[in-house]
Amino acid sequence: GAGVSQSPSNKVTEKGxxxxxxxxxxxxxxxxxxxxxxxxxxxxxxIYFQGNSAPDKSGxxxxxxxxxxxxxxxxxxxxxRTQQEDSAVYLCASSPSRxxxxxxxxxxxxxxxxxxx
Amino acid sequence: AQSVTQLDSQVPVFEEAPVELRCNYSSSVSxxxxxxxxxxxxxxxxxxxxxxxxxxxxxxxxxEAEFNKSQTSFHLRKPSVHISDTAEYFCAxxxxxxxGSEKLVFGKGTKLxxxx
Numbered sequence: 001g002a003g004v005s006q007s008p009s010n011k012v013t014e015k016g017x018x019x020x021x022x023x024x025x026x027x028x029x030x031x032x033x034x035x036x037x038x039x040x041x042x043x044x045x046x047i048y049f050q051g052n053s054a055p056d057k058s059g060x061x062x063x064x065x066x067x068x069x070x071x072x073x074x075x076x077x078x079x080x081r082t083q084q085e086d087s088a089v090y091l092c093a094s095s096p097s098r099x100x101x102x103x104x105x106x107x108x109x110x111x112x113x114x115x116x117x
Numbered sequence: 118a119q120s121v122t123q124l125d126s127q128v129p130v131f132e133e134a135p136v137e138l139r140c141n142y143s144s145s146v147s148x149x150x151x152x153x154x155x156x157x158x159x160x161x162x163x164x165x166x167x168x169x170x171x172x173x174x175x176x177x178x179x180x181e182a183e184f185n186k187s188q189t190s191f192h193l194r195k196p197s198v199h200i201s202d203t204a205e206y207f208c209a210x211x212x213x214x215x216x217g218s219e220k221l222v223f224g225k226g227t228k229l230x231x232x233x
Contacts, residue, residue, distance in 0.1 A: 003160075004160075031219065033220065033221075035223075040126070040225065041225060042123075042207060042223050042224055042225035042226045043161075043207060043209075043223035043226075044223075045220045045221070045222065045223075048219065048220050056220060059220075091160075091161070093161075105151070105163035105166065106161075106163075106221065108160045108161040108162070109160060110159070110160045111160065
């Protein structure tokens with residue numbers, strides 16, 4: 001079946017531009033997560049959605065980062081005025097219900113590789 | 118808040134040798150523990166998880182991990198590795214939602230390279 005889909009797969013942008021990264025979770029998954037994967041830094045949590053609300057946005061690095069989720073489905077991560085240190089792979093993951101850890105793991109997308117020049 | 122330490126950033130081994138990838142965590146509450154694997158140019162996939170019960174957990178591809186509460190460790194092991202096990206391995210911890218969120222906190226990863 002269809003997995004978590006992220007677009008674009010690659011994005012090159014100039015410093016100072018805004019970018020939008022999209023995540024289509026698995027149909028019916030209510031929990032959605034954004035992570036950032038930088039070289040040598042592992043996966044850094046950014047934000048967690050349950051439905052359309054975000055109970056935990058503690059990982060967003062600055063106010064240049066924002067995310068929204070509509071219809072309990074698609075999510076968009078927006079980075080304004082991009083900086084070179086924003087270059088990373090941005091990963092989205094979804095889970096079928098609250099309490100992901102009980103019966104089902106996080107399902108990850110393949111990520112968007114963002115390069116800020 | 119939880120944290121995860123993967124002590125080795127890179128582990129080279131020869132094919133058919135045993136391997137142990139180390140993971141230690143810190144948390145003030147009970148936790149769930151996970152290992153994820155990321156093969157080259159692929160997304161992350163779950164290898165195994167510890168939720169409760171037996172402290173020895175078996176996962177896919179012959180991997181297993183043992184939860185040691187007193188040492189706050191969850192080391193990953195395989196008795197005999199294959200070339201195809203070459204990948205990056207991530208240990209992760211969750212506080213079961215007790216912190217108000219259900220996020221996974223990941224370690225920085227261990228790159229396992231299996232040489233012929």
